[in-house]
Amino acid sequence: xxxxRGGNRVVLEMEAEVAGPLHIPRLAAPLRSAFWEPNAxxxxxxxxxxxxxxxxxxxxxxxxxxxERARMVIEFDAPPRLLDELEPVVAVADGSLMLPAHLAxxxxxxxxxxxxxxxxxxxxxxxxxxxxxxxFVVDRPGEFNxxxxxxCGAVPGGRSAAMAFVRSTPGTPxxxxxxxxxxxxxxxxxxxxEFEVHETGHFQNFQWRHLGTIRLDAGTYTLVxxxxxxxxxxxxxxxxIHLVRLPAAPPRR
Numbered sequence: 001x002x003x004x005r006g007g008n009r010v011v012l013e014m015e016a017e018v019a020g021p022l023h024i025p026r027l028a029a030p031l032r033s034a035f036w037e038p039n040a041x042x043x044x045x046x047x048x049x050x051x052x053x054x055x056x057x058x059x060x061x062x063x064x065x066x067x068e069r070a071r072m073v074i075e076f077d078a079p080p081r082l083l084d085e086l087e088p089v090v091a092v093a094d095g096s097l098m099l100p101a102h103l104a105x106x107x108x109x110x111x112x113x114x115x116x117x118x119x120x121x122x123x124x125x126x127x128x129x130x131x132x133x134x135x136f137v138v139d140r141p142g143e144f145n146x147x148x149x150x151x152c153g154a155v156p157g158g159r160s161a162a163m164a165f166v167r168s169t170p171g172t173p174x175x176x177x178x179x180x181x182x183x184x185x186x187x188x189x190x191x192x193x194e195f196e197v198h199e200t201g202h203f204q205n206f207q208w209r210h211l212g213t214i215r216l217d218a219g220t221y222t223l224v225x226x227x228x229x230x231x232x233x234x235x236x237x238x239x240x241i242h243l244v245r246l247p248a249a250p251p252r253r
Contacts, residue, residue: 055109
């Protein structure tokens with residue numbers, strides 16, 4: 001089998017001996033579709049292709065293929081990158097930072113990025129020690145409004161989580177503890193926001209919510225989202241986190 005990336009696609013050229021399912025690395029891009037490339041007559045054959053995410057890899061499966069030699073196309077909404085190829089997110093023109101689910105790194109037993117179009121979320125948050133992390137750069141000190149685009153099913157029990165903003169020392173990678181609990185974070189943590197998880201009626205019924213305001217110094221950060229309290233074996237799904245830079249206060253006269 002030969003695999004290559006180009007544009008927003010991953011293409012798998014498979015010989016007759018290749019049988020499913022296949023395991024491919026987890027990619028940092030939202031999934032659009034997966035299909036068999038049309039044959040010379042311009043028609044698509046073969047059964048639909050399923051992509052199922054696991055925490056560290058994706059399972060690609062199908063019931064039948066169009067022929068002994070077949071070409072599978074997995075199409076994304078952005079260029080698919082490996083996690084090792086990711087760079088910290090930088091701010092847009094107004095100084096704000098968008099942290100989408102597909103740029104998150106997940107750690108733990110069950111938590112994963114789910115790339116399907118109807119999900120596109122960090123989900124399967126059922127283990128209290130699992131966490132998600134995003135890396136970003138603050139180019140100058142300032143205050144930010146923090147908002148989260150999340151969903152949570154209507155099941156009883158209170159849930160809460162926290163965001164820890166961990167700043168790295170210049171010239172070294174961020175120091176992020178392997179386990180974060182109510183006892184606190186390591187000394188590089190500049191700020192932490194705790195929040196209650198609100199029900200939205202369904203885990204994929206995503207709604208924006210303002211969580212608070214923080215002040216961050218210039219530097220490279222790792223944003224760590226971790227549970228404080230999980231109820232009924234579920235926390236929430238997270239599609240996006242938005243850090244909105246606030247205007248600087250006018251100078252005193």
